[in-house]
Amino acid sequence: MSKKTYGYGSHGVFVSKHVQTRQAGHRSPMRPAPEAPSHHKPQFEDSLLKLIKEIPDVERAYMKSGFKDALEHVNMKLLEAKKLNVHSQADIVQSSDWKTKEHELLKEIAQLNEHIQRLQRQSTVVRSGRESGKDSKYEKVMDRLMHENDSMQKQLQSLKTEKKDLLHRLSKLAGAKLSDNNPDITDLSDPNRPQKLAQMFNELYDNQWTEAFESMSGSHDKGNIQVLLDIFMEIWKFCRDLGHHHLVSLENLMLHPWLTTHTIQSKPNADQYHTETMKSLKDSRKLASKETRKGLFEHFRDKHPTYRTLNEGVTRYAEKCVDLCWLCAIQDPPIEFTYNVKGGEKVDTQYFRLYDRSGETVEYLVWPAMLLHQDGAILVRGVVQAVKRKK
Incomplete structure (x- = not known):
């Protein structure tokens, strides 16, 4: 074919x-x-x-x-x-x-991703196990530390409270020692501190003394002035002595109840409890002074019946003298008055001023000078009448 x-x-x-x-099986000479x-x-x-x-x-x-x-x-x-x-x-x-x-x-890449995920899962399990192990390992330690911390906090709070109380007591003690019988330390919260009493003393002389003097009969000025001066000085001595016995009685009742009321301890105790107690007693008297003065004038008149015969003006003057003198007597230390002035002495203008005429020589005392304490600074100058100069 x-x-x-x-x-x-x-x-x-x-x-x-x-x-x-x-035919089939015969090889073609042509190369395909x-x-x-x-x-x-x-x-x-x-x-x-x-x-x-x-x-x-x-x-x-x-x-x-x-x-x-x-x-x-x-x-x-x-x-x-x-x-x-x-x-x-x-x-x-x-x-x-x-x-x-x-x-x-x-x-x-897929195999590596799978391997990475497997390692991550293993790492998570290991880390969780370690954290669980740490928690179980340090849980008791943490509880113990927390308990110790609470205990220390309570102790710290207790120490702070104790320190605060001690500082308060120390401050009170220091204040008591500093102000006890120290006139240079003035309690500004006291409405009857010495500066206020000085104002009351001036008002007593300018108002009640003048009214009482004008209400007195007769024309003998020197005699009437002396009567009013004697009333003030007698009331002051009464209040001063009563204030002293009152403080001693309170001290005995608080610290020495086995002693009699007016017995004074020969060796005063200077420890901190005595100082704090006495300071508290003195402060208590000041707080109670308003109630004390309500019956004090009647008690004075019971002791001095002649004062019931005074006219109204002089009676009001005497009553004001009792109020002022009691407040002066319970100061710490007590206020003092200078009235020992004799006729013929030279007028001491540091302590006294002139009454109604000029001069350099004292004729008589009209009104005492007020001192912060015995031999202390002058709060209010007194008044003296000078000798009439010859023409």
């Missing part, structure tokens, strides 16, 4: 030939053309068919122009076809290798 085939001629080019097909890979097979077949179509043209050119030019033309076309085939196979191989490599890399 005759069949048209394609093959290489003696000059190395593809040529068409009519060959007789052989290499088959292009399946991925680029259509492109290669198109090039091959195009080349086959050009063979008749080549044969005609051979017949006309000669064998050499035709052979070079065909070889050039064949070389281009071979290069296209080789590049196609290389691309196929390279593409296949990359796909294989990509598949392997993706598989390796």
Whole structure:
């Protein structure tokens, strides 16, 4: 059977030939053309068919122009076809290798991710175990420390409270020692402090003394002045002595109840309890002075009945003298008055001022001077009448 085939001629080019097909098993002398890979097979077949179509043209050119030019033309076309085939196979191989490599890399990445997740799970378990172990290990220690901290906080609070109490007591003791019988320390919260008493003393002389003097009969000024002065000095001595006995009685009742009421301890105790107690007693007398003075004038008149015969103006004056003198007597230390002035002495303008006439020599005392304490500073100057100058 005759069949048209394609093959290489003696000059190395593809040529068409009519060959007789052989029986089965007989090998054809024609070498089959290499088959292009399946991925680029259509492109290669198109090039091959195009080349086959050009063979008749080549044969005609051979017949006309000669064998050499035709052979070079065909070889050039064949070389281009071979290069296209080789590049196609290389691309196929390279593409296949990359796909294989990509598949392997993706598989390796998946394995690594799985390994990382497994390690993370193991790390979490180990860390949880360690933390659990730490909690169980240090739980008792933490409880003990918390308990010790609470205990220390309580002790600290107790010490702070104790310190505060001690400082308060120390402050009271220091204040008591500083102010006890110390006239230079003035309690500004005391409404009857020495400065206030000085104002009351001036008001007593300017108001009640003047009213009492004007209410007295007769024209003997010197005699009436002396009566009013004697009333004040007698009331002052009464209040001073009563205040002293009152303080001693309170001290005995508080610290020495086995002693008689007016017995004075020969050796005064100077410890802190005695100092604090005496300061408290003195302050208590000041607080109770308002109630004490309500019945004090009546008690004085009971002791001195002649005072019940005084006129109204002088009685009011005497009552004010009791109020002032008691407040002066319970000061710490007591207020003092200077009244030992004799006629013929030179007027001491530091302690006294003149009454109603000028002069340098004292005729008689009109009103005593008020001192902060015995031999202390002057709070209010007294009044003296000067000797009348000769013309």
